[in-house]
Amino acid sequence: MTNLREAREALGQRLREIRKGAGLTGRALADLEGWHESKISKIEYGKQTPSEKDIRAWCLHCRAAGQLPDLIATLHNVEAAYLEVRRIRIPQWQRVIAKMEADAELVRLYEPGLIPGLLQTPRYIRGVLETIESLYGGPNVIEASLAARLERQTVLYRGRHRFHFLIGEQALRTVVGDPEVMVEQLDRLLVAMTLPRVVLGVIPVDAAYRIPLMNFAIFDRKMVQAETITAQLTVTQPREVVLYERAFAALGEQAEIGNRARDVIRTAMERHSANG
Incomplete structure (x- = not known):
């Protein structure tokens, strides 16, 4: 909808x-x-x-x-269900998301085209926020939003939270900022993969079509957040949450993990280095 x-x-x-x-x-x-x-x-x-x-x-x-x-x-x-994108990018919304992440024991997140926010470097975050500002306009809240997003990332290192990220290989190829920013960002992914409660899978660019390409995050089995161009969709209906779980499982079957995922990331880093 x-x-x-x-x-x-x-x-x-x-x-x-x-x-x-x-x-x-x-x-x-x-x-x-x-x-x-x-x-x-x-x-x-x-x-x-x-x-x-x-x-x-x-x-x-x-x-x-x-x-x-x-x-x-x-x-x-x-x-x-719907929260306007102009609110998603403000620091207050980052704090709302941070609470969702902090309250959940398991966060499963699928992102086909960008690096997930919890794994983004400061320069990558800035590139994303500058693009959003140029598209939607409005007050400049880049610095505050950047700081709020970095604060969110502390959840990766505390508590007993578990994170399972699935990203499309396209996210490794899409240039945010410039090639130097991308090399730094992909190196950050390799570091994140060493964290004890983080699983990161990369879905090859030539993987078979399994679900519509829309990013979403599942918080435990209680709620799903999904983004469209104009809005943020919140799903709490149990039968719909189950569908997102099934979609995530199907994507997970296609993903490269462990050393194979590292190889895909390193290959993308080499491509960006060559273009830098």
Whole structure:
């Protein structure tokens, strides 16, 4: 889903199916709860977001109590799923992400085209932030955001957190800053691979197509964060989290790890050194 309207429409469609499955017309359901009939139509066609109380009443009258937890999780997704990118790049958002990472015992992260933020060097971070600023405009918060992102990285060295990174080989090839920055960045990956609670896999550039190319992070089995060009998507619905876990497992089967991953990284370093 690409925007809030589509998220509302998807929830409304599910509620409409539940109502029809119960054999109720929109008017009949509205009468049971004392609603105006137009409220049913607005909810079902994504023009109005129902409240949690609305969904509980809907399930009660449609004898669908078993679907209530999943529907409420979907509602929470609709209410909080999308965060504008202009907020993602500010220091405050870095602190929100830092708390997610600190609260999770296991973080699994897939990034097809860039080095993950937790593994980025200062110069690489600066290159990424400068690109974002040039695309989206707004106040210059590069220095504060850079500092906040570096602070996030301390989670790699403390506590009992475990991290499993899967990155596309394209992330090793895409030049952020200049070739010198890339050589430094890829050397940082080799160092990170020696950390006891870090697993890093590289998915070859010619690997078979398995899932849509969108980066995402899974926090334990509770929440997924995924990015689009314009928004940050938060997924908490259990059945959707499971799909991301399956996607991550499929990608993991394709990834080079250990010495083979190091060889891919070193080859990319040599290519950047030659271009520097």
